[in-house]
Amino acid sequence: MKKFLAFWNILKKDMKNYYLKPPNISWGIIFPISWTLMFFMRSTSDIDIRGILPGVMALSILFGTTSMLAVTITFERKSRSFERLLLAPISLNLLMLAKTTGAILFGIVNAFIPVIFASFLTDLSGVNWFLVLFGIILIALTSTFLGLFIAVSVSEVFEAQTFSNFFRFPMMFLCGLFIPIENLPAFIRPVSYVLPLTYGADILKLSINSDGSIHFLISIGVLVAYSLVLFFISTNNIKKKWIY
Amino acid sequence: MKIIEVENLRKDFGDFKAIKNINFSVNKGEIFGFLGPNGAGKTTTINMLTGLAKPTSGSINISGRDGIKDIKKVQGIIGIVPDESNLYDEMSGFDNLVFCASLYGIDKETRERKANELLKLFSLDDTGNRPFKAFSKGMKRKLTIAAGIIHDPEILFLDEPTTGIDVESARQIRNMIQVLNSKGTTIFLTTHYIEDAERLCDRIGFIVSGNVIKVSYIDDLLKDVQLENIVEFNFDKRTNIEKELKEKFPNIKIKTMSDKSIRIFSENQIKLMPFMNFFDGKDLNVNEAKIIRPSLEEVFVKVTGLEIDKLKKEKEGKKK
Numbered sequence: 133m134k135k136f137l138a139f140w141n142i143l144k145k146d147m148k149n150y151y152l153k154p155p156n157i158s159w160g161i162i163f164p165i166s167w168t169l170m171f172f173m174r175s176t177s178d179i180d181i182r183g184i185l186p187g188v189m190a191l192s193i194l195f196g197t198t199s200m201l202a203v204t205i206t207f208e209r210k211s212r213s214f215e216r217l218l219l220a221p222i223s224l225n226l227l228m229l230a231k232t233t234g235a236i237l238f239g240i241v242n243a244f245i246p247v248i249f250a251s252f253l254t255d256l257s258g259v260n261w262f263l264v265l266f267g268i269i270l271i272a273l274t275s276t277f278l279g280l281f282i283a284v285s286v287s288e289v290f291e292a293q294t295f296s297n298f299f300r301f302p303m304m305f306l307c308g309l310f311i312p313i314e315n316l317p318a319f320i321r322p323v324s325y326v327l328p329l330t331y332g333a334d335i336l337k338l339s340i341n342s343d344g345s346i347h348f349l350i351s352i353g354v355l356v357a358y359s360l361v362l363f364f365i366s367t368n369n370i371k372k373k374w375i376y
Numbered sequence: 377m378k379i380i381e382v383e384n385l386r387k388d389f390g391d392f393k394a395i396k397n398i399n400f401s402v403n404k405g406e407i408f409g410f411l412g413p414n415g416a417g418k419t420t421t422i423n424m425l426t427g428l429a430k431p432t433s434g435s436i437n438i439s440g441r442d443g444i445k446d447i448k449k450v451q452g453i454i455g456i457v458p459d460e461s462n463l464y465d466e467m468s469g470f471d472n473l474v475f476c477a478s479l480y481g482i483d484k485e486t487r488e489r490k491a492n493e494l495l496k497l498f499s500l501d502d503t504g505n506r507p508f509k510a511f512s513k514g515m516k517r518k519l520t521i522a523a524g525i526i527h528d529p530e531i532l533f534l535d536e537p538t539t540g541i542d543v544e545s546a547r548q549i550r551n552m553i554q555v556l557n558s559k560g561t562t563i564f565l566t567t568h569y570i571e572d573a574e575r576l577c578d579r580i581g582f583i584v585s586g587n588v589i590k591v592s593y594i595d596d597l598l599k600d601v602q603l604e605n606i607v608e609f610n611f612d613k614r615t616n617i618e619k620e621l622k623e624k625f626p627n628i629k630i631k632t633m634s635d636k637s638i639r640i641f642s643e644n645q646i647k648l649m650p651f652m653n654f655f656d657g658k659d660l661n662v663n664e665a666k667i668i669r670p671s672l673e674e675v676f677v678k679v680t681g682l683e684i685d686k687l688k689k690e691k692e693g694k695k696k
């Protein structure tokens with residue numbers, strides 16, 4: 133019970149101090165709109181909103197989670213307030229779960245903003261919402277732990293942003309979000325299958341448009357494995373670098 | 377009864393041996409001062425005792441628990457006030473305290489009551505919703521100490537609690553340390569203000585270059601340096617009698633302190649009358665003659681070989 137109290141209060145503090153601040157809320161709304169508009173303007177014919185929805189959702193989660201977590205942890209680490217958490221009588225795993233749950237929730241909420249817009253513009257009948265939710269949660273988990281991995285690997289806030297982009301921008305183009313992986317040059321395709329967002333986006337494509345190319349159980353397995361490995365590496369790095 | 381026991385504690389950073397097999401203990405209910413120059417290993421030792429650093433070898437026992445294997449249990453009974461005030465900038469004093477209490481699993485009603493009590497105790501109850509970043513240095517320090525004691529720890533680690541803050545806040549903090557100690561909290565204190573250590577601590581441990589070279593009660597430390605008797609004479613006018621004085625009293629050492637004052641050092645007890653008569657004969661009026669007792673500062677200089685002014689300048693510079 134005491135541990136849960138600490139977990140809940142760390143989560144609540146982060147939500148209040150970081151995620152529910154007006155600039156971050158507006159980021160969550162503006163970002164998906166910008167992506168939708170970009171594709172709308174780029175398209176010479178009527179835009180296939182339902183077709184681009186999985187990609188916009190995946191990007192919203194990826195950018196929302198990695199941006200926030202990498203910056204907040206680096207910032208707290210720099211101001212030494214993170215030490216206060218490391219010195220609390222709670223395990224490192226629980227502490228990091230508390231720190232990442234805010235970003236996971238932020239990512240999940242971000243994913244539904246394009247869905248809300250899309251619902252006014254297109255017919256969303258036939259969508260497997262259970263699988264959509266499952267896919268969103270898995271993408272949010274993987275992206276958040278990627279953000280955690282980045283946060284633990286750098287010491288300055290600007291480094292966190294730069295390092296995040298090193299992962300994010302290749303994912304935008306290589307994970308089949310808007311350009312099918314089959315249309316990519318053959319030598320790039322293996323890279324696509326190394327990136328976790330490929331599997332997350334495929335679950336969304338399958339659940340929204342029934343056109344996934346990877347069996348959803350494989351995608352789930354890969355995303356769970358990625359999440360566990362990233363979390364394990366990050367907590368180990370904290371033990372090595374921050375509890376030196 | 378020992379509440380902290382450190383045995384053969386060592387910490388290496390690669391080839392650099394930061395802490396070299398140190399041994400010391402802290403008694404339950406005492407104020408233990410941990411003194412040493414910059415880079416001596418004070419913070420590394422505190423980090424190992426509190427769980428922010430892993431020892432290379434050795435053992436730590438805190439209140440009967442293994443301070444390395446059971447560090448999470450130990451962290452529940454210790455409070456830590458780091459050398460920098462590290463609370464959350466955007467949160468108010470009250471919210472900061474309530475949050476810190478929640479990390480120790482204290483229920484909502486209790487933590488809110490305790491936060492209000494501590495704000496009042498530290499004269500911070502008028503800060504309202506003002507964020508921590510808008511606090512003065514002294515206020516920040518007091519709130520950081522309040523955050524360190526909100527869960528009623530058995531042991532409180534205080535790293536430089538009065539450095540860089542105003543006189544009044546420093547006085548309040550010193551009083552608070554004494555009040556906490558009188559209620560049974562064991563205090564582990566590092567400071568470069570030797571006067572603070574002398575005024576507050578029961579025992580002192582000196583660490584130099586990763587070695588704890590002396591641990592003793594203040595009185596015993598002072599006795600160690602009191603190998604000489606010292607008397608200072610202040611005159612009513614300028615004088616230069618060092619040479620004549622040395623001729624008259626060949627067994628003493630003399631040090632000119634200023635144009636109008638000298639110090640006399642002797643291994644034997646100094647009788648004042650012969651000196652008074654000598655000065656009278658030289659037509660010098662003695663305004664004041666005082667016995668100089670050795671201070672912890674002299675102990676520090678003797679033990680560490682470091683001038684106190686240099687230490688203060690280093691520390692103040694680091695804080696800025």
